[in-house]
Amino acid sequence: MQTDGTRFPVWLWYALLCIFWWGLWGFLSKVGSEAASPMQMQILFTLGMLPIAIGMLLQMRGKLDRDRAGITYGLLCGVATGLGTLGYYAALREQNASVVTPVTGLFPVLTIVLAFVVLRERLNKVQMGGMILALASIVILSI
Amino acid sequence: MHWMVYAGVAIVLWGVNGLFMKLGTNRVSARSMVIWVTAGFVVLLPVLWSGSTLAGLSARVIFVGLIAGAVNGLGNWAVFACLEKGAKASVAIPLTALYPLGTVVLATAFLKERPAALQWIGIALAVAGGAMLSYEPAAAVAAPEEQPHCVP
Numbered sequence: 001m002q003t004d005g006t007r008f009p010v011w012l013w014y015a016l017l018c019i020f021w022w023g024l025w026g027f028l029s030k031v032g033s034e035a036a037s038p039m040q041m042q043i044l045f046t047l048g049m050l051p052i053a054i055g056m057l058l059q060m061r062g063k064l065d066r067d068r069a070g071i072t073y074g075l076l077c078g079v080a081t082g083l084g085t086l087g088y089y090a091a092l093r094e095q096n097a098s099v100v101t102p103v104t105g106l107f108p109v110l111t112i113v114l115a116f117v118v119l120r121e122r123l124n125k126v127q128m129g130g131m132i133l134a135l136a137s138i139v140i141l142s143i
Numbered sequence: 144m145h146w147m148v149y150a151g152v153a154i155v156l157w158g159v160n161g162l163f164m165k166l167g168t169n170r171v172s173a174r175s176m177v178i179w180v181t182a183g184f185v186v187l188l189p190v191l192w193s194g195s196t197l198a199g200l201s202a203r204v205i206f207v208g209l210i211a212g213a214v215n216g217l218g219n220w221a222v223f224a225c226l227e228k229g230a231k232a233s234v235a236i237p238l239t240a241l242y243p244l245g246t247v248v249l250a251t252a253f254l255k256e257r258p259a260a261l262q263w264i265g266i267a268l269a270v271a272g273g274a275m276l277s278y279e280p281a282a283a284v285a286a287p288e289e290q291p292h293c294v295p
Binding site: 009010011012014015017018019020021022023024025026027028029030031032035036037039040041042043044045046047048049050051052053056057059060064065067069070071073074075076077078079080081082083084085086087088090091092094095099100103104105106107108109110111112113114115116118119121123124126127129130131132133134135136137138140141142143 | 144145146147149150151152153154155156157158159160161162163164165166167169170171172174175176177178179180181182183184185186187188190191192194195196197200201204205207208209210211212213214215216217218219220221222224225226228229230231232233234235236237238239240241242243244245246247248249250253254261262264265266267268269271272273274275276277278279280
């Protein structure tokens with residue numbers, strides 16, 4: 001489809017778009033957290049996501065995929081991310097963000113290991129090198 | 144409890160989440176995933192409300208928080224679309240975890256914060272690491288609907 005004959009696969013555009021949106025989220029969080037607690041911000045984030053979800057539902061004209069396993073994974077994604085964030089906030093009560101955030105930022109390592117075992121995904125040598133540089137940058141940028 | 148315990152909980156849940164994201168988009172569309180994920184967040188709302196209220200926050204802060212949530216939701220859609228279009232979880236998750244790069248760029252542009260020397264190194268590593276992570280010979284990544292065309 002879109003990837004034919006191009007060096008820039010379509011999934012990469014979406015990854016860059018995600019970095020932009022989440023980067024903006026990080027920026028707005030920074031602005032908001034000067035006056036609001038992490039818990040208050042998390043409540044506002046959840047409420048702010050609702051119009052997006054409703055917009056997508058309208059865009060799909062209610063034709064929501066109802067595959068049972070898909071729904072379960074989707075719900076688990078929300079709950080796991082939310083509970084993980086609460087764990088992160090709990091760590092912040094005991095330790096500085098400049099120590100906690102570089103550590104919790106290493107979570108992609110676990111995803112890579114799980115994807116290797118469960119999904120049998122294999123990274124090439126260039127990608128392995130990229131992963132190490134990416135992890136180093138995550139640590140540095142969150143200090 | 145020691146902060147490492149809480150940090151460990153976050154790492155495990157976020158790490159497992161990366162796997163769930165791929166398993167989910169293998170079965171339902173990216174937009175459907177956004178809706179179910181949001182539902183998962185809503186399930187946690189009572190827990191959050193029990194610990195704090197929005198009382199005392201200025202209208203400006205509430206507005207910023209809500210917009211941040213909406214923008215986060217758009218980011219969720221983008222990463223699900225990325226996985227749906229055939230990205231490996233082991234590429235998409237570390238790649239999108241580079242979003243602090245976007246935050247640093249925006250903070251530089253709008254908060255007049257100048258990146259320190261160490262941050263410049265972080266930015267350079269993020270760009271190089273991201274480019275290398277995305278290096279995939281074209282044939283290796285094929286969305287499921289493309290495969291029939293490969294038959295001679």
